[in-house]
Amino acid sequence: MNLKNDLILRAARGESVERYPVWLMRQAGRILPEYRAVRNSLSGFKELVETPQLAAEVTIQPVDILDVDAAIIFSDILVVPEAMGLEYQMIEKKGPWFEKTVCTREQLSTIQTDFDIEDRLGYVTEAIKITNKELDGRVPLIGFAGAPWTIFCYMTEGQGSKTFSVSRKILYTDPTLAHELLQSITDVTIKYLKAQIAAGAHMVQVFDSWAGILGKDQYQEFGIKYLKQIADAINEVPVTLFSKGAFSSLKEIGELSCNTVGLDWNMNIEQARALVGETRTLQGNLDPCALYSSHKELERLTNNMMESFVSQRHIVNLGHGVYPDIDPEKVKTFIKTVKSYAIKH
Amino acid sequence: MNLKNDLILRAARGESVERYPVWLMRQAGRILPEYRAVRNSLSGFKELVETPQLAAEVTIQPVDILDVDAAIIFSDILVVPEAMGLEYQMIEKKGPWFEKTVCTREQLSTIQTDFDIEDRLGYVTEAIKITNKELDGRVPLIGFAGAPWTIFCYMTEGQGSKTFSVSRKILYTDPTLAHELLQSITDVTIKYLKAQIAAGAHMVQVFDSWAGILGKDQYQEFGIKYLKQIADAINEVPVTLFSKGAFSSLKEIGELSCNTVGLDWNMNIEQARALVGETRTLQGNLDPCALYSSHKELERLTNNMMESFVSQRHIVNLGHGVYPDIDPEKVKTFIKTVKSYAIKH
Numbered sequence: 001m002n003l004k005n006d007l008i009l010r011a012a013r014g015e016s017v018e019r020y021p022v023w024l025m026r027q028a029g030r031i032l033p034e035y036r037a038v039r040n041s042l043s044g045f046k047e048l049v050e051t052p053q054l055a056a057e058v059t060i061q062p063v064d065i066l067d068v069d070a071a072i073i074f075s076d077i078l079v080v081p082e083a084m085g086l087e088y089q090m091i092e093k094k095g096p097w098f099e100k101t102v103c104t105r106e107q108l109s110t111i112q113t114d115f116d117i118e119d120r121l122g123y124v125t126e127a128i129k130i131t132n133k134e135l136d137g138r139v140p141l142i143g144f145a146g147a148p149w150t151i152f153c154y155m156t157e158g159q160g161s162k163t164f165s166v167s168r169k170i171l172y173t174d175p176t177l178a179h180e181l182l183q184s185i186t187d188v189t190i191k192y193l194k195a196q197i198a199a200g201a202h203m204v205q206v207f208d209s210w211a212g213i214l215g216k217d218q219y220q221e222f223g224i225k226y227l228k229q230i231a232d233a234i235n236e237v238p239v240t241l242f243s244k245g246a247f248s249s250l251k252e253i254g255e256l257s258c259n260t261v262g263l264d265w266n267m268n269i270e271q272a273r274a275l276v277g278e279t280r281t282l283q284g285n286l287d288p289c290a291l292y293s294s295h296k297e298l299e300r301l302t303n304n305m306m307e308s309f310v311s312q313r314h315i316v317n318l319g320h321g322v323y324p325d326i327d328p329e330k331v332k333t334f335i336k337t338v339k340s341y342a343i344k345h
Numbered sequence: 346m347n348l349k350n351d352l353i354l355r356a357a358r359g360e361s362v363e364r365y366p367v368w369l370m371r372q373a374g375r376i377l378p379e380y381r382a383v384r385n386s387l388s389g390f391k392e393l394v395e396t397p398q399l400a401a402e403v404t405i406q407p408v409d410i411l412d413v414d415a416a417i418i419f420s421d422i423l424v425v426p427e428a429m430g431l432e433y434q435m436i437e438k439k440g441p442w443f444e445k446t447v448c449t450r451e452q453l454s455t456i457q458t459d460f461d462i463e464d465r466l467g468y469v470t471e472a473i474k475i476t477n478k479e480l481d482g483r484v485p486l487i488g489f490a491g492a493p494w495t496i497f498c499y500m501t502e503g504q505g506s507k508t509f510s511v512s513r514k515i516l517y518t519d520p521t522l523a524h525e526l527l528q529s530i531t532d533v534t535i536k537y538l539k540a541q542i543a544a545g546a547h548m549v550q551v552f553d554s555w556a557g558i559l560g561k562d563q564y565q566e567f568g569i570k571y572l573k574q575i576a577d578a579i580n581e582v583p584v585t586l587f588s589k590g591a592f593s594s595l596k597e598i599g600e601l602s603c604n605t606v607g608l609d610w611n612m613n614i615e616q617a618r619a620l621v622g623e624t625r626t627l628q629g630n631l632d633p634c635a636l637y638s639s640h641k642e643l644e645r646l647t648n649n650m651m652e653s654f655v656s657q658r659h660i661v662n663l664g665h666g667v668y669p670d671i672d673p674e675k676v677k678t679f680i681k682t683v684k685s686y687a688i689k690h
Contacts, residue, residue: 289516
């Protein structure tokens, strides 16, 4: 199928673009009343994730309503640990919760990696197929997965945490177990991303939400090592790596075989460009709180961010997922401002 | 009173030391069974904070048991917002909770700044006096307060948060209100630290626990601006500034009128030294999770950290508070390793 708007793919590959492409992390979600209407008709978040027709519907909503340059499949990074044998619940206002965790060799032995992706995660690939059919080439569709380190955090801690000290403890007490689990997650993640691509994902993003809780050396050993395997394995479509909080490893991330490096809102674009160089596209990074500003101030802040781009190789986004109480009209202002910005050649 | 061990004060001032001084953030607390015995005899955490004789007792425990080179007064950074009119509760396993918050001008108008420190926070200065009397000069006593930005976070959000998006929203929607509240907190904090010093604190530390959630420009405007006022105002004793997660502002923090800059465990000591220069002492920064290692591995990790010190101007600590489930014997190994390390002259 020919894409009518392939701006984000060209930007990812470093090809010429007429203007910067823009999308928002968590664009399909609670900011849209249309999403909440679908969500409230269901028993819970997971029913939405696991029902391809509905997942496709909410994936497309921001394309229709917000006019973004890409869709991202509505799903959750935790479908991977669940497929590996750790069922999760999404508890309202609390976040994810796993009854079983992996902190011992015995628990590790119960983890499954040798399963068929279509068999356990077919609802995601099916949602991708439906989405592309309904999008009819209007914009590219982004697939995604959690980075091995971040998935490791949830599989060991069993829930969110400020310090993830249970997860980090294992890096000291049993680094061999940590590496074995990380390798299992990596193997499944590569298969999973390839299945998403086979189903029609035009690019993929790997989210390392908890990169920032490790020091540089440990992130190299337990984080980047496995990101590298993923980046090396995925050659079919452009790859974006987003390691939140890992400013001190940005250079090393940019050296991986990826197309785009995601920046959180605390990362300075000029400094990031100096570290990553000109051979990678940068994605980001307006502070999601900037969308609480007035429309006029938001335009100013967005234009300020655009001014700090010194290269064509950018995909505009927030520096984190859009917060659920943001007015969709503000998101529209953000997107319009990006779209009307003239690239300086 | 003459101090028998003034190593940490000399290290803070950049004077010659025979060995590096060592203490641990949260050394008075749940890691010690002796602390838990006191704590469990009371109705709650706040009773301990507000009972000078008991606060002094748990302050001295780590000096007796762990042989640290400094005591830090047992208290909480949230006593300041409480004195300003926002009562807090410390909810077991959940953390602090404020019934009232400050998000509007009307709420701001209820905030009190013009009160007598001894009147509302006399239990802290009294605890300092008792502690010093009972310590009898064995080691210096550290006083502390939260940084204005971190206190602002709690006063606006009303509880802990992963994103503090309520707090950060105000920086965009009403920066004037934000600055007024930050100035009020700063004024009280300076008075409070001076009262602690008058009562006998030999040095003070300012904790900016949520520095890392702001980008560099916003941290300059809403964080460092007020840290500067505090650092400029406190000349009586050495001042330590610990801005967790603010690696990209380390240079600017080091330019403030402080003696010591705290490093979290993600900050590289060599890089930090290059940014801060030789005119400040660095404090930190072993990963608190390193204390989950075997004694032998912990010795190796501690020595590795010591090796990366390229200057005498260091105070050894963890890069974050010690985690409550750490074996006190591991803390002793950490401290002994530091004490037996020979400084390379």
